[in-house]
Amino acid sequence: MSKLGTLGARLHRGEIGYDFVGKRKIWYGISILITITAILGLTVRGLNMGIEFQGGAVFTTGKTSVSVAQAETFAQNSSGHDAVVQKLGNGGLRIQVAGIDTDKSDKIKDELAKDLNVNTESINADLVGPSWGDQIANKAWEGLAIFMVLVVIYLAIAFEWRMAVAALVALIHDITITVGIYALVGFEVTPGTVIGLLTILGYSLYDTVVVFDSLKEQTKDITKQTRYTYSEIADRSINGTLVRSINTTVVALLPVAGLLFIGGGVLGAGMLNDISLSLFVGLAAGAYSSIFIATPLVADLKEREPQMKALRKRVLAKRAQAAAKGEPLETEVSDVMLDDEPEDDAPMVVGPRNQPASRNRGRGRPSGKRR
Numbered sequence: 529m530s531k532l533g534t535l536g537a538r539l540h541r542g543e544i545g546y547d548f549v550g551k552r553k554i555w556y557g558i559s560i561l562i563t564i565t566a567i568l569g570l571t572v573r574g575l576n577m578g579i580e581f582q583g584g585a586v587f588t589t590g591k592t593s594v595s596v597a598q599a600e601t602f603a604q605n606s607s608g609h610d611a612v613v614q615k616l617g618n619g620g621l622r623i624q625v626a627g628i629d630t631d632k633s634d635k636i637k638d639e640l641a642k643d644l645n646v647n648t649e650s651i652n653a654d655l656v657g658p659s660w661g662d663q664i665a666n667k668a669w670e671g672l673a674i675f676m677v678l679v680v681i682y683l684a685i686a687f688e689w690r691m692a693v694a695a696l697v698a699l700i701h702d703i704t705i706t707v708g709i710y711a712l713v714g715f716e717v718t719p720g721t722v723i724g725l726l727t728i729l730g731y732s733l734y735d736t737v738v739v740f741d742s743l744k745e746q747t748k749d750i751t752k753q754t755r756y757t758y759s760e761i762a763d764r765s766i767n768g769t770l771v772r773s774i775n776t777t778v779v780a781l782l783p784v785a786g787l788l789f790i791g792g793g794v795l796g797a798g799m800l801n802d803i804s805l806s807l808f809v810g811l812a813a814g815a816y817s818s819i820f821i822a823t824p825l826v827a828d829l830k831e832r833e834p835q836m837k838a839l840r841k842r843v844l845a846k847r848a849q850a851a852a853k854g855e856p857l858e859t860e861v862s863d864v865m866l867d868d869e870p871e872d873d874a875p876m877v878v879g880p881r882n883q884p885a886s887r888n889r890g891r892g893r894p895s896g897k898r899r
Contacts, residue, residue: 545767549759552824559701559821566708573711578718578802579612579656581665584626585633587640588652591619594644599623606639607632612716668722672703675729683740691740694825695733698817702732706809713805720802728810731780735773735818739765743823751835754842762827766819777815784808 548555579586587603594602596613603611603623612624621644625636633653641648676696683692706725710717743765750758787804830836 545764546770547763548766548819549763549824549827552820552828555820555824559817563701563704563708566705566711569708569712573714575707575711575717576714578716578721579624579626580719581662581717582626583657583659584609584624584628584655585636586654586656587621587623587625587637588616588654589621589623589640589644589646590650592621592644592646594621596621599644602640602643603636606636606643664719664722668726671726672729675726679733683737687740687744690829691743691822691826693829694822695736695740697825698736698814698822699729699732701817701821702728702810702813705813706806709809710805715801715805718802721806724803724806725810728807728814731811732814732817735776735815736822738772739769739818739823740826742769743826751839754839754846757840757843758830758836759827762823762830766823770819773815773819777811780811781808784811 596615599613599621600611603613603625607625607628609625609627614622614624616622623640625633628636633655637651637653638648641651644651676699679699680692680696683695703725706728710721715721743762746761746765747758750756750761756764784804784807788801788808831840
């Protein structure tokens, strides 16, 4: 078995683990700083809305030796507006100029043909109205709102309302960070960006639900035992699914990274950046939030319940009693139910590592058959 596989098995059995929930204030602080940075980016720089949302004209040329910087200068001089120029795979240029009408686009087309030293017929001009972009934006907001409502309802029914609230907070966290990074980087917001933002919601929710499902199974009849608190079981749920979350995230990020860094950066296919950046940032933020935000937040909300507060007191009291007697703490790896402990207080099964108490009932007896 590989080292990663061995690590995953040990994490799942509870032999090793990291205290994610115990250090939740650190993760909350990091997330707050990242979120504030993203909001500042949106406030100060704002989003670079594409021509689909502002309206304007798109000019596509054939193969030319003119550089992107030169074409930007020509387009800005002829239109009086800022222009976005992208190099196409066939050696041509894609020039976007926002805020112009049909009459002005014809004039700009003629001037570009002279500056680029190409025939006017070889330049294709397409006009885009801002109303089309507004319709896309409105539909995207409607879809996002409906998705959020359905997610909350489903999680509240399948799990509980605290998990629904935690998942909703994680989703808002992921969207805010992704949009903020878009503003800071200055990438153009296009319909591809909207598609990417809506796509990452499913990935973000997937990792969160995996941890929640494990947590739900491991906290059945939690108040009938005095071995673990809710937060400790939540921590085990994160550790038990940690390698799985890392694997799925890495596998999803690799092709997206290829689109972003190789397709968009090396090959100069700028249109790939629209969807690949939102997917890359969103997938990474979704994996982070499912581990460091959603589950610790559920533990925080659950620990406020009177039953969980009482359970924590019983667990801590029992550990203090065991420490006073010099007995091993029950949170250690070698957890074994004491022979004189009543079965009604038997520990719940938390992962494969905790075996039923019957496994140790025969200890100390002589070997051989009973007579």
